[in-house]
């Protein structure tokens with residue numbers, strides 16, 4: 001045990017949870033590095049009461065500008081402690097320290113400070129109406145928001161919810177994934193340090209089935225902001241219906257990355273690799289289905305396989321490593337299962353496919369894996385693997401590419417590679433996805449909204465549009481007769 005036992009943050013105080021503590025495992029070493037509290041229904045209730053009291057009391061008295069100032073300070077504090085928090089992110093998730101320190105923490109800081117700027121810039125309108133009346137609108141917070149987040153970007157996906165929610169005057173109960181709870185707890189600690197009143201940001205750890213379910217069913221919560229698996233999202237929507245909670249869902253994907261014959265082939269090969277292998281493929285928007293135009297397929301696949309084979313898997317704590325360990329044993333075994341299924345169903349393994357050893361004999365390391373000759377009926381063409389496994393499918397022409405790209409239940413993101421501007425815009429307009437990247441992949445900015453079409457969910461995170469999902473509109477009529 002390195003980090004000891006972690007408690008719940010409720011009403012500005014650290015306290016034990018009622019359930020059996022949950023071990024946190026470093027997937028690169030297979031060692032238990034900490035234990036976190038397992039919040040029961042009673043703990044969830046205490047968190048809801050604390051968030052409600054803060055919402056109705058001290059937080060309601062804090063001006064919008066002051067909320068923004070607190071968020072900005074939280075971003076500054078996070079940056080000051082970036083090295084330590086990035087280390088935790090890598091230890092519980094297995095991602096390279098390069099990604100935690102140079103990408104995820106700066107992106108989280110940027111998000112906090114972006115929404116700090118919005119805090120005092122969202123306001124109502126006056127409405128011209130018939131008769132002698134003044135009608136104006138107010139943008140009011142929803143109340144108590146529960147943010148339930150997965151294990152792939154534990155801190156950043158928490159911040160994507162916490163920052164706009166707090167900017168708009170809500171209070172928050174944050175529940176990280178049980179595999180990766182450490183950095184969310186740090187966010188709570190920093191929020192207290194910079195002066196957020198007790199109860200404004202509560203962080204409760206625990207399993208999805210107990211803690212998560214208790215949150216979803218609690219009548220005192222006004223909104224669930226969820227990121228995770230599509231099947232979990234469906235259950236959350238059903239449970240939330242009982243008390244008509246607001247719900248936003250950021251769910252799974254099986255995003256197509258389309259390479260047309262007239263693309264810059266080398267750039268597309270690089271884009272295809274970044275698209276699937278960034279974040280070990282544990283990225284909701286991963287370009288996990290590569291669609292290649294038939295006339296360039298052989299050349300493209302040769303280059304792609306060579307590039308994938310050159311990628312080395314390494315110790316996540318080594319700053320040079322770009323590809324770390326998969327997040328957990330269960331997930332690692334699930335991904336290996338998909339590789340076996342792909343072989344059985346007749347896909348051609350052109351790179352990887354095996355456990356990787358970084359010299360320690362430990363850790364859930366997998367070689368970057370590419371399958372060619374995949375057809376749309378195969379399991380790996382349809383189901384989200386959420387790992388470093390690329391399924392390459394050939395297409396005949398533009399309409400075939402669009403049909404295949406849109407041919408899954410998901411619609412989170414898509415990429416396309418072509419030098420033809422007309423074709424690029426035409427295809428972008430036809431793709432049923434919340435984000436389309438043209439001649440690039442996996443790029444994000446806090447100012448750009450992100451979210452799904454179809455069973456990849458609804459609602460948007462980041463950008464100005466996320467604010468709509470953390471406010472409600474009130475119309476006020478004043479009789480002037």
Ligand code: NAD
Nearest residue numbers: 149150151176177208212213228229232250251252253284
């Ligand atoms: P998951 O659905 O298993 O868990 C996500 C969170 O929900 C965790 O905190 C978990 O404890 C909690 N949870 C589980 N069951 C619950 C229940 N019954 N009630 C309430 N909460 C519950 O997902 P995961 O395996 O942690 O994450 C991977 C998934 O997340 C993938 O499908 C991926 O595509 C998706 N994801 C989507 C986005 C996006 O923005 N669309 C981003 C990242 C990840």
